[in-house]
Amino acid sequence: MEADAKGVPICLAHVEGRYAALGNVCPHRQGPLGGGWIEGGAVVCPWHAWAFDLNSGKAVAPAKGRVAIYPVKRVEEDLWVEIPQESAV
Ligand code: FES
Secondary structure, three states: OEEOOOOEEEEEEOOOOOOEEEOOOOOOOOOOOOOOEEEEEEOOOOOOOOOOEEEOOEEEEEEEEEEEEEEEEEEEOEEEEEOOOOOOO
């Protein structure tokens, strides 16, 4: 799903009880990763199916580029995403 943290567009994923927060903007042509799907431990962009590893943010197919990974934790009913100061808008 897509979200916003301090003005930074985020892709949030929940896989096997674990949460991941990645940059939402695909480095290929700026597709919304949060509108994609999960496949083999990667989020797949809905526009042209580039895939990015949920742990490292590295592109896995094709292996070009990466997206940011942000620490995320669940606090009661909320998800807290840690955005570095230089990334906040
Ligand atoms: S915009 Fe994401 S794969 Fe092309």
